[in-house]
Amino acid sequence: MTHPLYVAFIWHQHQPLYKSNLDGEYRLPWVRLHGTKDYLDLVLMLERFPKLHQTVNLVPSLILQIEDYIAGTAFDPYLALLLSPVETLRPEQQQFIIEHFFDAQHHTMIDPHPRYGELYGQRQDKGRDWCLNHWTAQDYSDLLAWHNLAWFDPLFWEDLEIANWLERGKGYTLSDRQRIYSKQREILSRIIPQHRRMQEAGQLEITTTPYTHPILPLLADTNAGRVALPEMPLPKYRFRWAEDIPRHLRRAKQMYRDRFGCNPRGLWPSEQSVSPAILPYITEQGFQWICADEAVLGWTLHHFFHRDGSGTLTEPELLYRPYRLETPHGDLAIVFRDHRLSDLIGFTYGNMEPQRAAIDLIGHLEAIGRTLKSHQQQGGTALEHPWLVTIALDGENCWEFYQEDGKPFLESLYQILSEHPAIELVTVSEFLDRFPPTVPLPAHQLHSGSWVDGSFSTWIGDSAKNRAWDLLIQARQTLANQPEATEENNPEAWEALYAAEGSDWFWWFGEGHSSNQDAMFDQLFREHLTTLYQALNQPVPVEVRQPVEPHLPRGDHRPDGFIHPVIDGIGDEQDWNRAGRIEIGGARGTMHQSTLVQRLWYGVDHLNLYLRVDFKTGAKPGVELPSEAHLLWFYPDRPMPVSPAPIAELPDQPPLNYLFRHHLGINLLTQTTWFQEAIGYYQWHSRVSRAQAAFDTCLEVAIPWADLPAVEPDWTLRLVVILADEGRYCSYLPENKFIPVDVP
CATH class of the missing domain: 1.20.1270 (Substrate Binding Domain Of Dnak; Chain:A; Domain 2)
Structure with missing residues (x-):
């Protein structure tokens, strides 16, 4: 018997409890706004492709809040302002609106709407104080309306009322804003019934999560943090309340039964966090399968997953199968997600043309199939065993980075998959029913960790x-x-x-x-x-x-996540808000650097390494600034051809006197670039590069990973920037250290 490549998508829909029981008010609006943009449309789009089956995880704390908004009993400060007469706004309310009602990805959710973009441009170009002093009541009314209209998913733009609001563009009244709120509640009211219908039809599997999304291993014992990181600093007191685990599981199970008329089969452990200690509680509640990250499997098997140059696993048989966890209360199946494919959807494809991104994902799946076939003992052109690729990720936050909230990408992807002869989309339970896991994994051997590096350091230890x-x-x-x-x-x-x-x-x-x-x-x-x-x-x-920590402006810090900046030399604040930062001018640096360079920004995604240099305002290359910037890559502990930096009059001091592998030169006057790779005998060889550089108010650079073949995934490389005039050294940054870049 031969098989297609089975693929299980699991979309995780989650929001924490924003309601404060001190006054019954919601502090933040994200359940309401994501509810009109991300939960209903995802499954409505899938319904148009009935051959495709998927799994959706709905967290109980999200369901409770959706139902609260439907009932009209949930109010947040943003909603209160939406429903307020603009003529009565107090100055502090106006300031709040100016500050927070552009909380959206402006490239995809603000700029496409001219009036919203106009107001955003005024705030960015003229400043918040100017808006406070010059905006009319109509400006505030339009902004209140647009902050909510922009969160309606494009799938709902054909609704007559929504279409009318979008076409009008400006001049919104209090009555319009009240109707916008009513439309939000109408969309929210369809979410749970639609999921139930599609589950009953067999196209969806709905799973759940412990009640309020706690990390169960840490509830069992905060010392679990030291399994992956033995030197982790722990809290002063030890949390060991394992009896809370069945409480969270029972509440989740009962809520599920009440909404969907059956028991859940699958459990998404919060943050894909697992440990041996939590497994008996999960099986005791009747759950049949859970999911975790490939890092947890790697730690469990003491195996590092290697990928080739295109990102395809070289040992796919280990990851693309369910395992059977043997526990005192019975067996429990566990599937492990492909971290890279999940991250491509979550963090990279939004920065690509939608159809190209969809084809890229299909190409990765086809490559997995080819690798699996090449490992078959009998050869053959079809898969002889049922393999399951699990792609599991956040189902709400990534789409705001996509064109039209991901609609063109998903339509292209689903159309290709519907017609693909060698790939079949299944729910996890469908696959397990047909092909029960045969490979045992003793429960005590399961690694204690999460989807983040297989550790708990994101939630404890700091x-x-x-x-x-x-x-x-x-x-x-x-x-x-x-x-x-x-x-x-x-x-x-x-x-x-x-x-x-x-x-x-x-x-x-x-x-x-x-x-x-x-x-x-x-x-x-x-x-x-x-x-x-x-x-x-x-x-x-x-x-x-008292606050747990002071919330002060941040100084130097590593990146908070992937970034996808537009390389135009403008330095858009949203593009770089998750980037790493190194302060250069002012508090540190030599005198000439303090007046010349203010800070460095750096970050990555799966496509590129990004760098931004903020210079003194108004400084011109060739006048106040040197005319060239040179990026040099240092790869520690890697045997490869290296060479001194190709800069004249270079001081003989670290790190300038190190030997480097790659060099990107940038002419700040012409914005042209040249790329070199070190070869033997301390020489440089010119190479073709697709690097982008732009200089306007700052220098922005994007270097494709394809230009840096020496780098490996999950590795840290070092980068230094040298400023020069016609190839002669002027200065370097950051002082006395490298820029540390973690390769994804």
Whole structure:
């Protein structure tokens, strides 16, 4: 018997609990806005391709909030302003609107709408104070409307009311804004019924997650953080409340049964976090399969997954199959996602032309099939065994980086897959029913880790994260000290605990991730703890009333995630808001550097390495600035041809006197580039490059990874920038160190 290549897409739909029980108000609007853009359209588009089956994970905390908005009982500050007469806005409300009602990806969600783009341009070019002093009541009304209209998915643009609003473009009234809110609630009300219908029709499988998205291994024991990182600093107190795990699982299961009329088969462990300790609880609740990341499998098998130059696994048989976890309460299937394919959709394809991106993904799947066939003992042109490629990722946040919220990409992808003779899309349970896992994986051998590097360092180990854990531990102990406070007679205390145990708060604390809502996530976490203490009639500790960390402007930091900047020399703030940054001028640097260069920005995606240099405002190349910038790559501990930097009058000091492998020269006057690779005998050889460089208000550069064949995935390379005039050294940056770049 031969098989197609089976592919299981799993889309994870999640939002943390934004509702504060201190006053019953929602602090942030993301359930409402993503609800009109990302949850319904994803499955409606799939329904048009009935041959394609997929899995969608709906987190209970998301479902609860969707239902709250449908009922009209959920209010957030953004919604309150949407429904307010603009003539009565106070100055602080106007400031809030100017600051926060452009919270959208402007290339894809603001710029395509002329009026929204006009208002955004005024804020960016003339400044927030100018807007506050010059905007009319109609400007505010239009901005309030557009902040919500831009979040309607293009799939709904054919709706007559929405089409009318989009066509009109300006002049929106309070009545229009009230109707926009009604339309949002109408779309939200269709989400759960549509998922249920498609599951009952067999095209979808709906899975669930522990109630408020907690990291179960850390609830069982925060010492699990040291499995992957033995030297990890841990919180002062040890969290060990494994009895909370079945509570989260039971709540999730009951909510699922109430909405979908059956028991869930699959469980998406929050943050794809697993450990041996949590498996008995999962099987005891009747779940039949879970998913995790390929990094967890690699740690479990003590195997590093190698990929060839095109990104295809060289040992695909290890990843593309389900495993059977043997637990005291029965067997549990586990599938491991292909991290790279998932990341391509999540972080890279939005920066490509939609059809090209769809073809690229199909090409990767076909390459997997070819590799599997080449490993068959009997050869042959068809697969002799049923292999399963799992692609699992966030189903909401990536689409705002795509043209038309991903609609052209998904339509192209689904059309190709519907007609592809060698690829079949299945739900995970469909595959497991037909091909039960045969390879055992003893439960005690399962690695304790998450989708991020196979560790828990994103949620514990940092000093701020550990402080938050200590606050949670003390609150949990306070609840345990009052055994009379049960879930039945004091549900408010328990709900507050569950909310505070969610993973999202810890994600944003400390280093690693940051947004302009960091202070609000800090506040929400502490408000959940405050609610718990108040429900128990206990004094609220002073530490709970104080921020977990000061939310100050950030200095030097590593990248927070992938970036996809437009290389135009403008330095768009949204393009670089997740980039790494190194401050050069002002607080550090020599005198000439302080006046010349302000900061460096750097980041990556799967296509390119990106660099941005901010110079003194108004500085001109060849006048105040040198006329050239030279990028030089240093690869430590790699035997390869290297050469001194091809710059005259170079000081004999580290790192300038190191030997380098690659060199990109940029003429800042003409914006032309030249690329060289070191060859033997300390010489440089010119090579063709697709690097992009642009200089206007800053220097922006994109270097394709294809230009750097020496780099390997998951490796850190080093980069230095030398400024020169006609090939003669002027200065370098950053001082006394390299720019560290992690290869994806």
